Amino acid sequence: MAENTPHVQAKFVTKQNQYAIPDTPYSVPSTVEITDLVSLINTILQESDAGQGGVEFDFLIEGEFLRTSLDKHLENKGISPETVVEIEYVERHPAPKPEDSLLHDDWVSCVHGHIEHILTGSYDNTIRLWTTDGEAVMTIPGHSAPVKTVAWISHEKNEVRFISGSHDQTVLIWQWNTDSNEVDCMYSCRGHAGSVDSVAVDSTGTKFCSGSWDKMLKLWVTEITPDKKEPEDEGEKPQKRKKTSGQKVQTRVPLLTLSGHSEGISAVQWTDLSEVCTASWDHTIKLWDMEQATEKKTLQGSKVFFDISYSPLNHTLVSASADRFVRLWDPRSKDGAVVKCTYISHTAWVSSVEWSPTNSNQFVSGSHDKVMKLWDTRSPKAPLYDMAGHEDKILAVDWSIPQLLLSGGADNHLKLFRYEDLQSRDR
Numbered sequence: 001m002a003e004n005t006p007h008v009q010a011k012f013v014t015k016q017n018q019y020a021i022p023d024t025p026y027s028v029p030s031t032v033e034i035t036d037l038v039s040l041i042n043t044i045l046q047e048s049d050a051g052q053g054g055v056e057f058d059f060l061i062e063g064e065f066l067r068t069s070l071d072k073h074l075e076n077k078g079i080s081p082e083t084v085v086e087i088e089y090v091e092r093h094p095a096p097k098p099e100d101s102l103l104h105d106d107w108v109s110c111v112h113g114h115i116e117h118i119l120t121g122s123y124d125n126t127i128r129l130w131t132t133d134g135e136a137v138m139t140i141p142g143h144s145a146p147v148k149t150v151a152w153i154s155h156e157k158n159e160v161r162f163i164s165g166s167h168d169q170t171v172l173i174w175q176w177n178t179d180s181n182e183v184d185c186m187y188s189c190r191g192h193a194g195s196v197d198s199v200a201v202d203s204t205g206t207k208f209c210s211g212s213w214d215k216m217l218k219l220w221v222t223e224i225t226p227d228k229k230e231p232e233d234e235g236e237k238p239q240k241r242k243k244t245s246g247q248k249v250q251t252r253v254p255l256l257t258l259s260g261h262s263e264g265i266s267a268v269q270w271t272d273l274s275e276v277c278t279a280s281w282d283h284t285i286k287l288w289d290m291e292q293a294t295e296k297k298t299l300q301g302s303k304v305f306f307d308i309s310y311s312p313l314n315h316t317l318v319s320a321s322a323d324r325f326v327r328l329w330d331p332r333s334k335d336g337a338v339v340k341c342t343y344i345s346h347t348a349w350v351s352s353v354e355w356s357p358t359n360s361n362q363f364v365s366g367s368h369d370k371v372m373k374l375w376d377t378r379s380p381k382a383p384l385y386d387m388a389g390h391e392d393k394i395l396a397v398d399w400s401i402p403q404l405l406l407s408g409g410a411d412n413h414l415k416l417f418r419y420e421d422l423q424s425r426d427r
Contacts, residue, residue, distance in 0.1 A: 005029045008070060009084045012041065016091060019055065021048065025084050030071040034059060037066075041089055056092040061085065065379040095385050096374060096405050096417035100134040107146075108408030112162075113401040114152045119162055120414055121147030127164050129176070129183075132404060134416065142185050144168045148197045153222050154205045161222065163189075163208060165196030171210050173252070175224060186224050187252040192216065200268045200276070207255075209276050209290070211265030217278055219256040219290060258288055260295045269310045269317075277331065279305035279319060287331055299329060299338055307352045313360035316340065320350035326365050328377065341380050345373060352407075354399040359421050364405055366394035372407045372415070389415050 009025040021044045028040065038057050045055070059066040066073050066087075074081050106124035113119075117137070118130040123146040129137035145167035153161040153173075160176040171189035176182070194213030201208040201222065210218050263281035271277050274291045285299040285308060307320040317329040326343040333340075348368035356362040362384075366372045370390040373383040392410035399405055405417040 005031055006071075006081065008074070008081050010070075011084050011086050012089055013086060014089050019045065019057075019089070019091065021045065028070070030069075030074075030081055032070050033068070034066055037070075037087070037089070057089045058092045060088040060090065060378060063378055065376070067379065067381060091422045093384060093422055094420060096387055096419040098387070098389055098415065099404075099418045100416040101389065102130060102134055102136075102414040102416070104128065104412045104414065106412060107395060107410045108412065108414050109146060110149045110396045111398040111406050111408045111414060112150050112152055113398055113404060113406055114155060115401065117160075118398075118406065118414070119150040119152065120408060121150045121164055121166075122412075123147075125166070127174075130414075132401065132416075138181065138183065140174070140183050142172055142174075143170070145195075148195060149199045151199050151201050151208065153201050153208070161186075161224070163199055163201070163222070165199045165210055167195040169194060169196060169212070169214075171196055171199060171208075171220070172249075173222065173224070185249050188249045189220050189252045189254070191218055191254045191257065194264065197264065197266055198268045200270050202270045202273060204273065209268050209270070211268040211278055211280075213264035215259065215261045215264060215280075217258040217261075217265060217268065217276065217288060218254040219258075220252060220254050256290070256293055258293060258295070260286055260288075263304075266305055267307045269308055271310050271312075271315075271331070277308060277310060277317065279308040281305070285317070285319065285329070285331075297331065299331060301327075306350065309353045309355045309363065311355035311360060311363075313355070313358075318353045318355065318363050318365075320353040320365060322349050324348060324350060324367070326350055326353060326363075326375070341377065343375055343380065343383070345383050346371070348393070351393065351395055352397040354397050356399055356402070356421065358402045362421070364397050364399055364407075366397035366407050366409075368393035370394060370409070372397055372405065372417075374405070374419075387415070387417050389413075 007027045008030045010028050011025045104122045106122045110121040120128045125143045127140040143166040147166050149165040158179040162174050165171045169192045172185050173187040175184050175186050192212040192214050196210050196212050198211040261280040261282050265278050265280050267279040269277045276288045279285050281304045283301045287297040289296050304322040309318050319327045324346045327339050328341040346367040350367045352366040361377045372387040374385045375383050390409040390411050394407050394409045396408040407415045
């Protein structure tokens with residue numbers, strides 16, 4: 001570099017102690033880029049007692065990743081190059097690795113993972129159970145139309161419960177005996193007059209809500225109560241409930257029905273034990289008080305919302321929309337804009353979004369452009385990684401299992417990507 005290049009005093013800090021260097025300021029050319037800073041940190045590490053070297057890093061200045069030369073970044077952020085600039089460095093996340101592709105008979109419209117198992121719903125009217133190793137456990141009939149949403153309720157010893165919502169206007173509550181590998185339909189939840197496109201179970205596992213094309217939000221209980229007409233011998237019940245055809249299945253009605261949307265509800269999420277958030281084709285996101293049975297707040301968008309995801313780690317929402325954008329919302333914002341950031345990279349409708357369960361900065365999005373993208377809120381101008389592989393539009397993404405990114409598409413495939421979150425690991 002030319003000798004007359006201006007220099008900046010930079011102090012390098014890290015929360016990853018194994019890569020810590022002395023916190024004395026270093027004089028660096030103002031035009032340095034990421035690769036130059038990576039080389040500098042590795043050189044210092046190699047010369048120190050740590051003996052580290054050859055590590056890929058990312059650099060943060062005032063909470064945003066450096067993606068240009070240092071001088072351009074400082075100019076864009078309004079930071080004076082005359083001051084000592086604090087630069088945080090973190091080990092760069094490796095790219096998610098394609099691990100498996102699980103074939104279905106029709107479109108994969110919904111997916112939900114839990115530790116070692118994955119639930120998927122398909123346009124062939126069935127639910128499928130898989131292991132995270134890609135093994136097909138079983139295919140479950142029961143709905144009479146495409147399955148649009150699935151969610152786990154609970155995992156207790158050998159009894160697992162989950163729900164499924166369908167274009168057939170019902171939500172079914174299922175019980176899976178993992179010892180005998182039998183699944184029984186325990187209840188058919190009836191009350192919606194349109195396709196049930198989204199369900200969400202609260203954190204206690206005792207209630208769930210459902211959103212429908214009929215514009216209604218409904219609240220239900222998940223409890224399975226003994227059938228008074230059958231013997232009280234618990235051991236006999238699974239044997240008597242082998243059929244999943246919907247015959248002899250008890251009907252359940254909602255505890256509560258809330259209206260307020262003027263078009264179909266596309267997504268529901270619990271934000272705490274008493275608050276539910278809904279997204280709709282009417283271009284709005286609404287917050288509801290489920291204890292008071294009232295609408296609390298409306299967030300106005302400009303296009304159809306297809307999905308939302310709430311993070312209990314940072315108390316914000318991300319939304320997927322028909323304008324190709326992903327937006328970050330602070331629903332509790334009292335002053336200023338509720339939209340905190342807009343992420344622009346997809347080239348078609350964004351169909352699905354999901355926060356990381358362990359990292360408050362990261363989320364994924366899936367789109368009709370056939371790509372799933374991994375985002376970090378500290379890199380607002382570009383995604384960290386693109387995950388390609390689908391041959392048709394992505395309909396659903398899931399990040400319930402920290403190390404697995406899942407996407408289901410209209411190519412009849414569920415894609416699994418393995419991901420190691422280095423920064424969550426080091427915390």
